[in-house]
Amino acid sequence: MPEYATLKESLESMGHLITSIRRLRLALLKVKESNDTETAARRREVAIANILVEATHLKTALGISIPISWSAESDIEPVADGEESSCEKTDSVSAAGFEMVELVILAADIMKEQQ
DSSP states (O other): OOOHHHHHHHHHHHHHHHHHHHHHHHHHHHHHSSSSSSHHHHHHHHHHHHHHHHHHHHHHHHHHTSSSOOOOSSSSOOOOOTTTTTTTTSHHHHHHHHHHHHHHHHHHHHHHHHH
């Protein structure tokens, strides 16, 4: 039953990842919808900084399970039949999570620049 345990662990990881990404996304929405008063501007600044810190921590945690040779920025080249690409060797939950966190960080950076 090791396959069942691995599947269960993967599903639990996915659930935790979804919860974390949802929380970060909702925090970004809250910042976006906040009022333009001076106090609200300071709160937005702090909220964005907190979102970036949490997203960076999540990215670091996910990065531990992704091989160093894998990079979100690298172009994926087509692979001949029968060959395994480096992306196929990565944990798909971690790789998907890494991409989601990158999007959250990008969105937070854009919001920070717009202030």
